Amino acid sequence: MKKIDVCFSPELLHLYDLQHRVVVVVDILRATSCITAGIACGIKSIIPVASLDECKKLQQQGLLAGAERDGKKAEGFDLGNSPFDYMDDRLRGKTIAMTTTNGTQAIEGAKNAYQIVIGSFLNLSTLVNFLSTQERDLLVLCAGWKGKFNLEDTLFAGALVENLLEHFESEDDAALAAGKLYLLAKSDLLSFISNSSHVNRLKRLNIEKDIEFCLKPDQFEVIPILQNGQLIKLDIVNHLG
Ligand code: 3SL
Numbered sequence: 001m002k003k004i005d006v007c008f009s010p011e012l013l014h015l016y017d018l019q020h021r022v023v024v025v026v027d028i029l030r031a032t033s034c035i036t037a038g039i040a041c042g043i044k045s046i047i048p049v050a051s052l053d054e055c056k057k058l059q060q061q062g063l064l065a066g067a068e069r070d071g072k073k074a075e076g077f078d079l080g081n082s083p084f085d086y087m088d089d090r091l092r093g094k095t096i097a098m099t100t101t102n103g104t105q106a107i108e109g110a111k112n113a114y115q116i117v118i119g120s121f122l123n124l125s126t127l128v129n130f131l132s133t134q135e136r137d138l139l140v141l142c143a144g145w146k147g148k149f150n151l152e153d154t155l156f157a158g159a160l161v162e163n164l165l166e167h168f169e170s171e172d173d174a175a176l177a178a179g180k181l182y183l184l185a186k187s188d189l190l191s192f193i194s195n196s197s198h199v200n201r202l203k204r205l206n207i208e209k210d211i212e213f214c215l216k217p218d219q220f221e222v223i224p225i226l227q228n229g230q231l232i233k234l235d236i237v238n239h240l241g
Helices: 010-015 031-040 052-060 101-108 121-132 151-163 173-192 197-204 206-216
Strands: 001-006 022-026 045-048 064-069 095-099 117-118 136-144 168-170 226-228 230-233
Touching: 001 010, 001 151, 001 173, 010 101, 010 121, 022 121, 022 151, 031 045, 031 095, 031 101, 031 117, 031 121, 031 206, 031 226, 031 230, 045 101, 052 095, 101 136, 117 121, 117 230, 121 151, 121 206, 136 151, 151 173, 151 197, 168 173, 197 206
Parallel strands: 001 136, 001 168, 022 117, 022 136, 045 095, 064 095
Antiparallel strands: 045 230, 117 226, 226 230
């Protein structure tokens, strides 16, 4: 049977052989939720970059650029890191450069993977359906916070583990633990993470609306996939089977 594993932080990524795996990058609050929402709402592609400098260069070349550090929009950029920024009709058909504190670093860290797709509660069922047809082992990479474990990414990893039980077996205790935690939390995710460190950080910035939205399952039927350094909408029909 195919295997599913969970990497709780990009700092642990060196422990995994990425080359033959599909990697799902997860940063529920809020980078991968923004990417999912943006691609679903018509953004043509998102170029994820690790540093503010790289993002600035792309902006200077004429792209719109989203940049976040420590939860706040970085100065001099066009967008912050709210999913609502990325759902703006004016972004339809555009390519956006993006850098965030953890999410885009995680994407960069996973670049040797066979394939990188983006996960969030917003596209949970679509992602589960797609992954269930894949022939390769999976790794769910939690972006965490500055190298540390976080609850919301782990819960999403657990949602994937639990929803893929028929198709994938847990490779080790990380996947098992994430799955069990999700079962404890799933009836009320918002309450379960209400004391978590990143929720408190975002609450101090008055962005409760983003937190609630990012926990809503199945708002969109898209999967962003990394191709040639750009996140684009996966052509699901041609990738099934
Ligand atoms: O760390 C990240 O990539 C961000 O998603 C963090 S925040 O939610 O914008 O604070």
